[in-house]
Amino acid sequence: MQLAAGYVRVKVEDEIFTVEKRMLIEGSEYFRALFESGMRECSQEEIGLQQLPASGFTVTMRVLMGERPILDSDEITDAIECAAFLQVKPLTEHLIHIISSKNCIVMFQTAAVYGLFDLLHVSALFIRDVYSNVREDLSFLPEDQLDYIESLSPSTFVAVATHSPSAQYLDDRSRTICYLDEAENSWRTLTSLPVKASTSLAGIAVVDNNIYIVGGVDGLSKQIVKLNFCYNTERNSWSEFPSLQHLRHNLTLTGQGGCLYAIGGMYKNMVLATVEKYHVASNTWSFAAHLPRPGEGIACTQAMGRIFVCLWFPMDTTDIYEYKTQRDEWLLVTTLKRQQSYGHCMVAHMDNLYVIRNGPADDFLRCFIDCFNLTRQQWMSLSGYYFNSKGALFTATIRGDKVFTVNRMLTLIYDIQKDKWKPAKEGAGFPRSGSMHTFLLRLPKHSVSLTRHVARIFYGHGSGRHWQEQSLLLIPNYH
Template sequence: MDSQEESVKPTDNVDFFLLVEEKRIPVDRDILVKSSNYFRAMFSSGMRENCQNVVELHGLSSASVRALVNLLQTSQLSLRDTDIEDFIATANFLQVQKAVDYVKSHLDAHACVDVLNIAELYCINDLEEAAYSFLVDNYFDIFRKGQYERLREEQQTRVRELRKSIKSYICAIVEYDEASADTPRKTRNLYYHDDKEDVFRPYKTVDSRVPKSSYGAAVLDNNLYIVGGYVDAGGSTGSATGQAVGSGFRFDPMTRQWHEIKPLQQARAGFTLAATDTHLYAIGGKAEVDLFTVERYDPKDDTWTFVAPLPRPVKPEAAAACMGDVYVAESAARFMSPDRLLKYCTGQDEWTDLGKIPYRLQCDSDMVSFADFVMVIGSHAIKSYNITSGEWYTMMRPMGGGYTKNRFDHVVYDGDIFFVGRVTTQRCTPSRGVWDCLAGVPGCGYRKAFVLKLKRLLPFPDEVYSGGNAGIRKAMNT
């Protein structure tokens, strides 16, 4: 039966063909020998194919072989006439590592689950590991695009375990990188604490559109969200008393990229932002007047929704999420009135007054949570509230006193409370009843600290991890 000759670029001076499904595919024999262990073994074994200019392949599709040959000869891949499973199976059978490496470097959110399943089916270990690494690094996009639900339960478990195994770091952003606010730099950095050498190092430049002060910052699912804040009349992000904005940004530390998110429905600055396991809550703040509204952000569909407002016109001095609900330290409107602890029940969308706080809040108090405790941190005391028993406890006094969030921001990491400041970072270990000093974060002015899992700490600052210029899904459509 006559065979149909397939056109594969480049074809000049090619006198060797692969015969697949009665179709002759021209190919440079030297490229086959160089790229394929299968053909290298064939042509060095003394088999009769070594003397022929046509080699017939059985059990393979001509479309996948044609796509593979085109990739070897042009470094371009088109899967328009075949599917990714057939292409990978063909590359695996012919032992073409270059094709597997191409798929590894061009994974995308739409094809990664399919590639993972194919790699497991054909026991291609390096491709399987690459697919899992992509799922971990791009978890947010995988989740939002509905691909995470396609993973089998054991695959989801492995992704979660791999994410947990990534090392966490104390991180911070300050208003000015320089020590003097009179000479601010045009760029700001997100810093991480190198605990081996006790120094804060830059990890990534901050998006220039992010306000420098009075914004809300919180970490949800290892993504840093910065929303609201002040800009001056000219749109600069440097003013601390200008116009409140509702803009929002998300930083993904796995891909080291900043993304703009849907803005708040109500512009606000000087507010509290709390993160539960599933949502963000923007509480109170200021615009032209004091605000008592509360907005909830759903990262899956990128939307802000108004929920139950604060129960009365009070200032939400600090807030923290604990065991799925949000707790707010209320600063009383009248000096003689006691400060109180409020609880927002996320499931019922309602507020509850939990009673007096046994401590007079300053205008710079802060809150963090750990296990089933919420901790109110003031300039001279730390009060902890057990949400299970409803009891208050007095914790150790900060070293030297005066450790307010004007000078420090506070995070909990590995059971310790960190007071992150410019000159020094104070670490409180409640279980041992000790304080010690660590390095401070460079810069001054408004400071926010948080804990993030980080990978690829070097190089800095412009190197951005990327799987490639075009994804597998694009290759399938070209």
């Protein structure tokens, strides 16, 4: 059969794949170099890749075509081999986004075998976060790999309460960002807020392990704060960065791919649909696609490397939209209808979105949780209801398979199970009043010195496989 223009056949093991050349060139460094080399293969209708697994190439093609499949262990192993050999960055990114407690060790081991170091590092970070749950399964790892995992900082639960800018002549020692010392079950001060910073109705997000604070208001007059602040975790220092082009408060802030997104909010009693994008590298703001409709205090989360928001439509409709960063557009994903109820918080775990909503008739002491599975495109209500005393579930943060919620009385940690969140542990309450922002940070291990490890990297394919010793300078990395 004659090929359509712009297509090529790729033979992997005994299977033939008919693939668009453009997609291969855009997604794979291997194919880009091949087709631009001027070699004989450039004009051939069929290219052989006999040393790669067909199942891994199938996953590669699915990801390049825009799918986000959940993979079993065998598929992960084959996909990593293809990602490494063909240098498929989108596949590596997808693998990073689907790391879980069930597959993190397989990811780490296989990434080490094939020298896929971005995936190896993120897998190691995930293992560090769930270390107590997987410690026994790590016993067979080589000592240098265990040392690498243990050299990393685990994620720490961090909180900041609502604060207006400080009157400079007052010493307000409560204006701090704090972290939970789980070993001592106490909250400790990480840093004090800059005098002019506001966390009241501000947007707060973490990008590359740095805290960003955007907007907010000053006092009861709700005068918008123009200054934005960034806390560098490793240097323990604050800096300012440029103001939004369209000032606002009660905005939602999220970060991805070295960028911040300031979503919706309020300006002079007007609810906004505008979205602005801050490019960290260039230190500039630009406008992005408007929201489908205006919103303030919008619930937002990220799952599998994708950004999702809840937009409430009175009295019973919660629409979930995804922001497509590459295409700069909003796409309606699903709609949840519940009488007299709206989603006031949304968090993600693997391919599940959890929408936490108040009970009927604005009963804020009872919360219900609905789960939307992105892969199956199905809703499920978690069994029972959840007590929301003094706002504990107005903010929730997920680390590994656990949900951290906090109020003034206690920190309540849940285990995420198939059909419910099971209370697992209680910790100290956060010693501040009012609403709060919570997030995760990796706190620097200043006492960790630079160590040089020699990793034996297994690479190559088929009969060409062999061992190579590679010297790795392991500089503590907290991102």
